[in-house]
Amino acid sequence: MLTQKKQYFRRKKVCRFCVEKIDDINYKDIKMLNGFIAERGKIVPRRISGVCGPCQRRLADAIKKARNIALLPFAAQI
Amino acid sequence: MRIYEELFIIKPDATEEEVDQIIEQMKGVITTASGAIDKVDKWGKRRLAYRVDKHREGYYVLIQFTSPPETVKELERRLRVTDSVIKFLTVRIDETLKRLEKRKKHREKRAQRKATAAPAPAQPSVAAQMLGTPEPLPERPAEPRP
Numbered sequence: 657m658l659t660q661k662k663q664y665f666r667r668k669k670v671c672r673f674c675v676e677k678i679d680d681i682n683y684k685d686i687k688m689l690n691g692f693i694a695e696r697g698k699i700v701p702r703r704i705s706g707v708c709g710p711c712q713r714r715l716a717d718a719i720k721k722a723r724n725i726a727l728l729p730f731a732a733q734i
Numbered sequence: 735m736r737i738y739e740e741l742f743i744i745k746p747d748a749t750e751e752e753v754d755q756i757i758e759q760m761k762g763v764i765t766t767a768s769g770a771i772d773k774v775d776k777w778g779k780r781r782l783a784y785r786v787d788k789h790r791e792g793y794y795v796l797i798q799f800t801s802p803p804e805t806v807k808e809l810e811r812r813l814r815v816t817d818s819v820i821k822f823l824t825v826r827i828d829e830t831l832k833r834l835e836k837r838k839k840h841r842e843k844r845a846q847r848k849a850t851a852a853p854a855p856a857q858p859s860v861a862a863q864m865l866g867t868p869e870p871l872p873e874r875p876a877e878p879r880p
Contacts, residue, residue: 677841679833679834679838680830680834683825684741684796721823721825723783724821724823725741725743725821725823726782726783726784726792726821727783728783729783729784730783730784
């Protein structure tokens with residue numbers, strides 16, 4: 657059975673926010689937040705988006721706030 | 735005194751006067767509690783991401799204000815009571831603004847320090863040109879590979 661293939665090399669992932677020096681991850685900026693939610697509306701995990709720890713926490717907070725105020729869906733239909 | 739941001743959604747079938755009336759009511763709540771309104775932003779009708787109270791669209795209004803903490807409870811109570819308001823969200827933003835200011839200042843200081851340090855190494859070459867010394871050697875042409 658094919659198990660999970662090991663990643664022998666890992667390209668250096670950089671946090672988009674730290675590189676572009678964006679401080680303000682606002683829940684109102686859904687254009688930016690849309691880049692971090694999957695098709696079904698789920699929050700993209702850090703290991704895929706390459707975001708650093710603190711920024712991912714702020715991002716998740718912002719997405720949850722946006723969901724609460726109907727700017728983003730909780731579960732979208734693909 | 736803390737800085738808050740209130741984003742609420744009014745039913746889409748409300749008229750402009752009703753919208754303004756609700757905004758005035760909320761502004762009144764804030765000012766009676768010795769608060770100050772920083773800004774009011776009407777986003778207008780927007781499509782909602784999901785159905786709220788059987789509505790698919792809503793009129794968004796954003797109010798940023800400074801007030802003592804107890805006012806928020808009263809404001810939220812008023813919003814809950816108002817029939818036309820279908821959703822609201824209160825966010826405290828004074829700490830966020832402070833953090834953003836700090837980061838901005840930090841970045842400006844670093845940029846200034848870089849600006850003062852950068853001209854220093856460039857000066858010798860300018861001085862050399864003025865004295866008439868030969869220009870620095872041009873880059874070595876690519877050596878033909880055997």
